[in-house]
Amino acid sequence: MTTKTRDAGVPADYDPSQFPAFAVTVDMVVLTMSNGRLHVLLVRRGVPPFAGKWAIPGGFKRPTETLDEAARRELGEETGVDSASLLKQFGAYGDPGRDPRMNVVTVAYLAVLRDLGAIAAGTDAADAALIPVSDALNGKIDLAFDHARIVRDAVERVRVDLEQTGIATAFVGPTFTVAELRAVYEAVWGVHLDGANFRRRVVAESGWVIPTGRRARPGSTGGKPAELFRAGRMWKQGGPIRHPQSPEKGKGGR
Amino acid sequence: MTTKTRDAGVPADYDPSQFPAFAVTVDMVVLTMSNGRLHVLLVRRGVPPFAGKWAIPGGFKRPTETLDEAARRELGEETGVDSASLLKQFGAYGDPGRDPRMNVVTVAYLAVLRDLGAIAAGTDAADAALIPVSDALNGKIDLAFDHARIVRDAVERVRVDLEQTGIATAFVGPTFTVAELRAVYEAVWGVHLDGANFRRRVVAESGWVIPTGRRARPGSTGGKPAELFRAGRMWKQGGPIRHPQSPEKGKGGR
DNA sequence: CAAGTTCTGGTCCACCGGACCATAACTCGT
DNA sequence: ACGAGTTATGGTCCGGTGGACCAGAACTTG
Numbered sequence: 073m074t075t076k077t078r079d080a081g082v083p084a085d086y087d088p089s090q091f092p093a094f095a096v097t098v099d100m101v102v103l104t105m106s107n108g109r110l111h112v113l114l115v116r117r118g119v120p121p122f123a124g125k126w127a128i129p130g131g132f133k134r135p136t137e138t139l140d141e142a143a144r145r146e147l148g149e150e151t152g153v154d155s156a157s158l159l160k161q162f163g164a165y166g167d168p169g170r171d172p173r174m175n176v177v178t179v180a181y182l183a184v185l186r187d188l189g190a191i192a193a194g195t196d197a198a199d200a201a202l203i204p205v206s207d208a209l210n211g212k213i214d215l216a217f218d219h220a221r222i223v224r225d226a227v228e229r230v231r232v233d234l235e236q237t238g239i240a241t242a243f244v245g246p247t248f249t250v251a252e253l254r255a256v257y258e259a260v261w262g263v264h265l266d267g268a269n270f271r272r273r274v275v276a277e278s279g280w281v282i283p284t285g286r287r288a289r290p291g292s293t294g295g296k297p298a299e300l301f302r303a304g305r306m307w308k309q310g311g312p313i314r315h316p317q318s319p320e321k322g323k324g325g326r
Numbered sequence: 327m328t329t330k331t332r333d334a335g336v337p338a339d340y341d342p343s344q345f346p347a348f349a350v351t352v353d354m355v356v357l358t359m360s361n362g363r364l365h366v367l368l369v370r371r372g373v374p375p376f377a378g379k380w381a382i383p384g385g386f387k388r389p390t391e392t393l394d395e396a397a398r399r400e401l402g403e404e405t406g407v408d409s410a411s412l413l414k415q416f417g418a419y420g421d422p423g424r425d426p427r428m429n430v431v432t433v434a435y436l437a438v439l440r441d442l443g444a445i446a447a448g449t450d451a452a453d454a455a456l457i458p459v460s461d462a463l464n465g466k467i468d469l470a471f472d473h474a475r476i477v478r479d480a481v482e483r484v485r486v487d488l489e490q491t492g493i494a495t496a497f498v499g500p501t502f503t504v505a506e507l508r509a510v511y512e513a514v515w516g517v518h519l520d521g522a523n524f525r526r527r528v529v530a531e532s533g534w535v536i537p538t539g540r541r542a543r544p545g546s547t548g549g550k551p552a553e554l555f556r557a558g559r560m561w562k563q564g565g566p567i568r569h570p571q572s573p574e575k576g577k578g579g580r
Numbered sequence: 581c582a583a584g585t586t587c588t589g590g591t592c593c594a595c596c597g598g599a600c601c602a603t604a605a606c607t608c609g610t
Numbered sequence: 611a612c613g614a615g616t617t618a619t620g621g622t623c624c625g626g627t628g629g630a631c632c633a634g635a636a637c638t639t640g
Contacts (some may be wrong), residue, residue, distance in 0.1 A: 091349045091386045092349075092350075092386065092387075092388065092389050093348070093349070094347070094348050094349070094350045094387075094389075094431075095345045095346075095347070095348070096346075096348045096350070096420065096431045132345045132346065133346075133348070133420060133431070134346060135346050135348075135422055135429045136422050137422065138420060138421045138422065139418060139419070139420040139421075139431070161417065161418060163415065164393060164415060164418040164433045165393070166350065166387060166392060166393040166433070167392045167393075168389055168390050168392065175389045177348075177350045177387070177393070177431065179418045179420070179431070249587090250587085250588090251586080251587075266629065266630070266631090267586085267587075267588080268587085268588065268589075268590090268629095268630095268631090268632095269628070269629060269630085271587080271588065271589090272588090272589085272628095273627095273628085289637095290585085290586070290587090290636085290637050290638065291585090291586085291638085292638075292639085293584085293585060293586080293638065293639085294584070294585050294586070294636090294637050294638025294639065295584090295585045295586025295587065295636075295637055295638070296585085296586050296587040296588075296635060296636040296637050297586090297587080297636070297637060298586075298587060298588090299587085299588085314628085503618090504618080504619090505617080505618075520597095520598065520599070520600090521618075521619080522599095522600090522601095522618085522619065522620070522621090523597070523598060523599085525618080525619065525620090526597095526619090526620085527596095527597085543606095544605085544606050544607065544616085544617070544618090545607085545616090545617085546607075546608085547607065547608085547615085547616060547617080548605090548606050548607025548608065548615070548617070549605075549606055549607070549615090549616045549617025549618065550604060550605040550606055550616085550617055550618040550619075551605070551606060551617090551618080552617075552618055552619090553618080553619085568597085
């Protein structure tokens with residue numbers, strides 16, 4: 073609810089009319105694939121506290137907008153990207169003292185983007201960078217505030233969503249090959265997937281990927297040119313690819 | 327982040343130092359099984375706005391506590407339940423005007439409890455009640471603020487978590503039969519599950535349920551006395567029961 | 581043109597999920 | 611006390627899926 077309903081028979085040690093004031097912000101964890109690895113967009117702080125440290129982009133929510141609108145606005149302001157190809161709320165953070173200056177509760181959003189080269193350029197690039205999530209998570213780069221935890225939660229969310237939604241196509245371009253899509257799964261999950269089986273399942277799930285007639289040019293290393301697909305409309309509810317190693321019983325394929 | 331990082335080359339139409347003040351609340355959707363149906367705990371509001379309407383319990387977050395702590399405290403104050411058997415954050419809501427008096431952002435928590443009879447009694451029962459979620463969702467009972475949406479999201483979350491975590495055991499008592507556990511799945515999903523297959527999978531998953539030597543007394547309708555189990559420690563990561571009807575392809579069992 | 585690399589379709593088999601049957605162990609009514 | 615009804619629980623059977631593996635197609639480079 074919004075006001076404390078004072079009907080429980082507990083000592084009224086807190087006056088509901090004197091509610092404490094908080095600042096509310098939205099922070100975005102922007103993830104992308106770069107060079108075959110998962111990266112997160114970070115900005116370097118110029119002012120205290122945590123001046124000089126890396127942080128995830130974000131800003132204050134305005135009273136006249138919803139949380140989703142605030143996230144979309146901030147994403148556009150900080151990265152120049154308008155396409156809310158994927159912008160998903162995944163958590164709220166309000167530990168006391170997480171901002172030394174004031175009481176702040178932040179609502180965290182996950183954004184998955186492709187082609188971050190153009191994005192980093194659009195954001196006055198000086199203080200923005202794409203950092204491999206592995207570096208951000210293992211402490212090689214320490215983040216401002218509780219942003220390390222937020223990034224960790226976001227990555228965990230992506231790992232789960234990859235299995236249950238069509239989030240994978242948000243990582244690749246408007247047109248892509250099966251191998252590119254498979255690389256997303258392999259990078260995020262850190263596993264190896266059989267190419268033939270992967271392709272079979274992806275194309276079997278109707279509505280997932282739609283073949284364009286065209287073919288991609290092979291890389292410098294050769295190989296048969298791959299078929300080009302574009303994303304279908306089945307963006308939610310059940311992707312065809314399942315995380316392996318889930319059979320933690322006593323199986324072990326042949 | 328917590329302060330707006332002003333490095334993007336966008337017009338500074340908003341002054342970060344003048345952040346708007348919000349009230350932050352935590353609201354709890356308390357779900358339980360009663361009489362074979364899924365119920366939600368609601369309290370009747372005594373003061374405007376929405377006086378007389380039903381609402382989910384909740385209250386203000388204090389600057390000295392985390393969001394999780396606030397949720398646990400409020401749950402105890404309003405329901406008398408201390409056991410955080412399951413208390414999970416699932417969303418933040420901050421639409422403008424959701425509270426006509428002021429700017430409020432609420433962080434919603436899902437609580438799953440058993441044995442709500444004692445709970446409703448402990449909360450000075452006059453204004454608290456267990457309402458079937460079906461009544462709360464189809465508009466038969468209209469809720470204050472945007473609580474209808476919050477309850478809807480919570481129920482959806484439970485449906486998903488039921489498949490992927492061990493949340494089901496939170497609905498039943500400290501000791502339970504396989505049939506009781508199956509009733510949880512059937513009520514939440516609205517499906518019928520085969521008793522024999524259900525039992526097989528539940529007991530096969532090691533660590534899920536632990537047999538106590540005892541047996542339950544059969545109901546007034548007779549039948550073989552069921553074996554009594556208690557919940558194991560495998561509370562997270564992958565329940566053994568899957569939602570049927572997921573094969574939306576072209577199957578149809580034999 | 582040979583060798584290497586990648587894509588893509590095919591095959592095969594173990595395992596799983598769900599339908600179904602059978603039996604055990606209780607209740608109630610007569 | 612005994613049959614009928616009811617619930618619990620184990621067994622069996624079978625189609626479908628997932629994953630390992632092979633083979634051929636279509637490109638690269640040297």
